[in-house]
Amino acid sequence: MPLSPLYISLKVAFVATFFTMLFGILAANRVVKLKRFKGVIDGIFTLPMVLPPTVVGFFLLLIFGNNGYFGKYLAQIGMSVVFTWQGATIAAAVVSFPLVYRTSRGAFEQMDQNLVYAARTLGMPEWKIFLLIIMPSCWPGVAAGTILAFARALGEFGATTMLAGNIPGRTQTMSLAVYSAVQSNNREKAFYWVIIIMGISFITMLLMNYWTGYQERSKRKRA
Amino acid sequence: MILSVDIKKKLGSFFLNVSFQADQNILGLLGASGCGKSMTLKCIAGIVTPDEGRITLGDRVLFDSAKKINLPPQKRLVSYLFQNYALFPNMTVRQNIACGVRGSKATGQQIINQKIKALYLEGLEDKYPSQLSGGQQQRVALARILVNEPLVIMLDEPFSALDSYLKWQLEMELISNLEEFSGVTLFVSHNRDEIYRICDQVCIIDNGKSEPIVKTPLLFDKPKTLSAALLTGCKNYSQIRDLKNGLIEAVDWGVTLACAEPVPKDACYIGVRAHYLTPVASEGQNTIPCRILRITQDVFSTIVMLRPFNSPNLSDFANLRIEMKREEWAALGAKDELFVHIHPYNIMFLR
Numbered sequence: 001m002p003l004s005p006l007y008i009s010l011k012v013a014f015v016a017t018f019f020t021m022l023f024g025i026l027a028a029n030r031v032v033k034l035k036r037f038k039g040v041i042d043g044i045f046t047l048p049m050v051l052p053p054t055v056v057g058f059f060l061l062l063i064f065g066n067n068g069y070f071g072k073y074l075a076q077i078g079m080s081v082v083f084t085w086q087g088a089t090i091a092a093a094v095v096s097f098p099l100v101y102r103t104s105r106g107a108f109e110q111m112d113q114n115l116v117y118a119a120r121t122l123g124m125p126e127w128k129i130f131l132l133i134i135m136p137s138c139w140p141g142v143a144a145g146t147i148l149a150f151a152r153a154l155g156e157f158g159a160t161t162m163l164a165g166n167i168p169g170r171t172q173t174m175s176l177a178v179y180s181a182v183q184s185n186n187r188e189k190a191f192y193w194v195i196i197i198m199g200i201s202f203i204t205m206l207l208m209n210y211w212t213g214y215q216e217r218s219k220r221k222r223a
Numbered sequence: 224m225i226l227s228v229d230i231k232k233k234l235g236s237f238f239l240n241v242s243f244q245a246d247q248n249i250l251g252l253l254g255a256s257g258c259g260k261s262m263t264l265k266c267i268a269g270i271v272t273p274d275e276g277r278i279t280l281g282d283r284v285l286f287d288s289a290k291k292i293n294l295p296p297q298k299r300l301v302s303y304l305f306q307n308y309a310l311f312p313n314m315t316v317r318q319n320i321a322c323g324v325r326g327s328k329a330t331g332q333q334i335i336n337q338k339i340k341a342l343y344l345e346g347l348e349d350k351y352p353s354q355l356s357g358g359q360q361q362r363v364a365l366a367r368i369l370v371n372e373p374l375v376i377m378l379d380e381p382f383s384a385l386d387s388y389l390k391w392q393l394e395m396e397l398i399s400n401l402e403e404f405s406g407v408t409l410f411v412s413h414n415r416d417e418i419y420r421i422c423d424q425v426c427i428i429d430n431g432k433s434e435p436i437v438k439t440p441l442l443f444d445k446p447k448t449l450s451a452a453l454l455t456g457c458k459n460y461s462q463i464r465d466l467k468n469g470l471i472e473a474v475d476w477g478v479t480l481a482c483a484e485p486v487p488k489d490a491c492y493i494g495v496r497a498h499y500l501t502p503v504a505s506e507g508q509n510t511i512p513c514r515i516l517r518i519t520q521d522v523f524s525t526i527v528m529l530r531p532f533n534s535p536n537l538s539d540f541a542n543l544r545i546e547m548k549r550e551e552w553a554a555l556g557a558k559d560e561l562f563v564h565i566h567p568y569n570i571m572f573l574r
Contacts, residue, residue, distance in 0.1 A: 114305045114307060117268070117303065117309070118303065120269070120296035121269075121270070121296045121299070121373075122302065122322055123371065124297065125297065
């Protein structure tokens with residue numbers, strides 16, 4: 001049995017999680033500071049979580065398709081994300097982005113703002129405050145969101161099919177492999193991927209619980 | 224170095240309008256909770272931007288709405304000791320203090336060690352803030368501020384987060400630690416006792432508006448306004464009518480009183496401190512016949528709430544409060560009625 005869906009899934013999920021973490025944290029940090037249009041922008045950032053994946057896929061095609069708003073410029077330099085693993089990554093990243101964004105935002109908002117104010121009056125530059133004070137105290141929340149986002153990216157199906165298709169060996173992830181196997185009445189193959197997906201997802205959740213417990217323990221050690 | 228503040232800010236229905244000048248003497252900002260004291264400090268620190276006005280420190284302009292100057296907090300050299308000390312929980316004591324160093328790392332280590340020693344933090348360098356007592360946390364926060372070498376130190380209710388039995392000692396510690404600081408010190412509190420002990424001069428902030436600065440003893444001896452008298456702990460008030468010839472009618476108490484001083488033109492109220500009201504046996508000049516409302520036993524004293532017989536005012540405003548030693552009250556023999564005497568010298572005229 002070819003293992004390519006496993007590789008593709010992991011590659012897509014890791015790369016997508018890297019970008020969602022980066023952009024999710026930055027977006028949350030920006031939105032928290034906004035004075036106007038906060039609700040609107042927050043709504044837009046959260047939308048991929050509540051929209052049907054097919055709708056997200058539709059929009060992605062509209063933007064990244066070879067005739068899309070952004071895709072046509074990519075096409076001019078000979079690049080295309082449609083039917084590629086990069087496309088699958090974009091789809092997974094967009095769908096899992098709100099999970100990092102929302103948990104990070106919650107963590108930033110719950111933080112004691114006096115810590116930031118104190119750091120400012122002491123003369124610390126904003127980037128240093130973000131890295132040395134905000135991130136460490138919000139990290140448990142951000143990390144939990146990132147792990148959830150990884151699990152979500154790993155299982156992404158709808159938007160991925162629409163943008164990247166279901167090409168064995170190129171864009172077929174594990175969840176797509178399950179779909180194809182069921183379609184072709186290959187129960188055995190479906191079971192095989194189902195068990196692998198469940199194993200990875202379960203391990204991810206275990207890791208998250210262990211992580212939260214570890215955070216609690218190290219906090220208690222300081223107390 | 225003079226810190227000059229003149230700012231206005233509107234926050235919903237609350238209007239902050241504060242203006243004062245502070246020099247090397249510790250200036251207290253006294254006001255009830257929610258009167259805008261902390262907001263004033265935040266404006267000076269640059270954390271909050273006022274709507275209009277000007278803040279200058281020596282010859283540096285920190286904020287000027289007309290000239291569109293608004294220095295970031297990082298460049299103001301104004302430090303802020305927060306109520307909860309705002310120590311960084313993920314850093315050790317030494318790392319926390321190191322965050323305050325503005326200069327180079329090498330000279331920084333030296334000054335950090337020096338402050339750790341001066342503030343009795345030796346042995347605690349590698350502890351985390353949550354492992355420290357309230358007093359230790361305060362010393363770390365102060366060390367972090369002192370290594371920062373600011374020109375202004377602002378203390379926002381520094382003792383409110385502490386147990387009362389600790390306060391007294393910490394207060395003395397804080398004052399001695401601040402003695403060698405030569406810049407401007409602002410001390411915010413709603414506690415008149417702290418202000419009296421710590422500050423040389425006081426600026427009262429009443430519902431967002433500042434009053435002129437007065438010397439601390441003067442504020443307590445001769446408060447000028449009703450809010451100042453309230454904040455300095457005066458308990459008995461009446462509206463007045465000037466009857467000329469050294470006589471006034473205390474409207475809320477329903478009596479005529481003789482006073483030692485001429486009545487100022489703008490006086491609308493009089494105030495008398497609880498310990499200047501003395502119970503007497505019979506009616507005479509400057510006595511008020513009263514009914515006893517309630518007797519409360521305090522730790523060392525007895526507090527008695529009285530209602531003047533002839534008071535036309537139905538609200539609690541007209542009630543009198545007297546305070547005396549427990550034995551003295553017991554010796555008086557509790558009755559339903561009481562005459563209290565006010566010495567003409569003890570009447571304070573208020574706007």
